[in-house]
Amino acid sequence: MDLAYTPQEEEFRTELREWLARVLPGLPERPDPLDWPGRRAYDTTWQRMLYDAGYADLQREATPTQHLIFLEETERAGAPYVGANFVGLLHAGPTIAAEGTPEQQERWLPPILRGDEVWCQGFSEPEAGSDLASLRTKAVRDGDHYVVTGSKIWTSHAEVADWCELLVRTTPVTPDTPKHKGITWLAMPMDAPGITVRPLRTLAGSTEFAEMFLDEVRVPVANRVGAENDGWRVTMVTLSFERGTAFVGEVVACRRTLAEVAREARTNGTWDDPAVRRQLGRLNAEFMTLWRLTQWNVSEAQKTGGVPGVGGSVFKLRYSHARQELYDTAAEVLGPDAFDLDHDWTLDRLSSLSYTIAAGTSQIQQNIVAERILGLPKGR
Template sequence: MDLQPTAEEEEFRQGLRAWLAATLPHLPPKPAPADWPARRAYDCDWQRALYDAGYAGLHWPVDAGGRGATPAQHLIFLEETELAGAPYVGANFVGLLHAGPTIAAEGTAAQRARWLPPILRGEEVWCQGFSEPEAGSDLASLRTRAVRDGDDYVVTGTKIWTSHAEVADWCELLARTGPAGSGHRGISWIAMPMDAPGVTVRPLRTLAGSTEFAELFLDDVRIPAGHRVGAENDGWRVTMVTLAFERGTAFAGEIVACRRTLVQLARTARENGRWDDAVLRRRLGRLNAVFTALWRLVQWNTSEAQASLIAGGSGLPGIGGSVFKLRYSQARQELYDAAAEILGPHSLDAGRLWTAERLSSLAYTIAAGTSQIQQNIIAERILGLPRGR
């Protein structure tokens, strides 16, 4: 139960803090939310700055071009960048947190050399082609087909909920290479160039009014077979490596941000008089407890991951990530529901930041595995209950 940083961790924190303090004042202004090409450029410039300072791919292995930082250092990075108000990973999310680590773990030397450096330098952006209109929670039932034709796969199907599709260079695609109905045993992981003929991107508008994600229509898209990572039909296992990241560490910085928002909520409530309502105060007090504990849970999961790394394991956040993801997604919605109560009628003004956040928080219990799927995972994999119906 040692929460004190080691000398090494403290040194890392101080070095990062100093670099952030020197770097952030010189960043250009943030682009408009709807200007995706500008957002891509901004995110990639930030990634390049991280690369030049030696902070790119912090948690990636050294032989993949990363820094080989410990999970604890990665957590410090997420915490400090958030505290300092640094840009988010943004368009580079999939490359740095899903596709890159997958290629690092499962790719050939040539694949690693081709795809990893441009991710780290902020030169190539990746998106994710997993979900389909008929394959959401039941991802293993996906139908997009990749048929071998000489040295190519010919891919046909539809993908959905693909973030950053409009500005991505590559898509980590899950496609069926086995027979129909082969489930998770007939899937391959393929890197698809987004400019290949036959790829059509149709942006989807979210309930918040923005175009955060898109639908991909794939019509006889030819992809060299050498773009497959891992063995044919082994893509499900290959993919599971990335999902652990998505549920585990990726949200750590957001806890810091939520706690800051909670403080702002309290101040606003005091200014507008809502603070006099004991029910609201207690609600904010309980949220303080929950976000405090969620941060501790992140630290717990980080220590577990670190121990696994030392013991020769993956160093990935384990299924404890499901516990965190389930509670955090709910807590985030509770936070912005409380914000709406504090704003009162102004919560109906969609131009308010907290209202926009309230709307976007609705995705949290759905994306990256719905809360119901997370509960299935906890019940079956942690508690050992029989497979459910």
């Protein structure tokens, strides 16, 4: 067990720090959160800078530890987030890299890495959330096209995306065809006729999500990744192995916020309340350990090539809860300011409410942990 970084890892960190210090001052002003084309331009400009500097494809070109260092340092330096490039870089891209043909990889991967093309994710449906495999958006073969009809929800960045990684049903569910077996993975061009995108306003007032309605959208069969009806497996290949790096930047940011909350408490006098102090101390133990758990998972990925997704479930259960506690505590420290939406922590408190729901609710995560790690029987 060793928490020290190797000389090579430290060298990677130093070079990255120098590069960040050089380029970050040249970035344009951050766009308004509601200006979607502006946000796309900003996020893709950043991705292009990463590409030109050789930092665009760390997922494949760097070790998990270097990837951890990259995420840690960019967060510390206040660099932009992955933003609109999230799906392309972290899900659609890795899926194409793992399951696509050489032609598909050649067509789609370089534009993702250069920041030329933005992807969105069409997985969840109004009637298929936690039970994703029950999705009903239908694709019917017509010559060398699929004709797709249905609706998707929680599609982030849909307004500005060029491509959508879409899960569709190609074989109806029957007693002989279980729901997981009739699903196909398609790359849908977002400029195809028949696509309607409607922004979905969250309780935080933001509109990063959208609903997407598909009315006989024609998608070339050549855009199918993996075999017909094999889309569930194709999707899970990427979801089931991760490098433990999913929340690196967020944990670094939470630790910084926690220290800021403590300083604010000291300034405004709430520090004198032992209950507040002790809660802050508890959260320090929590986030310090979540950082160590990240290092543990990354070290495991370094050795084995990946952390089973179930290890990620353990982390997500603890982290999503801790994040909500952090912003509840921040509100306690803020007092009257906690009701002011112009205070960052108030908005962050609202968005923290999604963490125990998005990407698998805490209840689904607990089922996964209980059945796949602990071996408890499936049941009700």
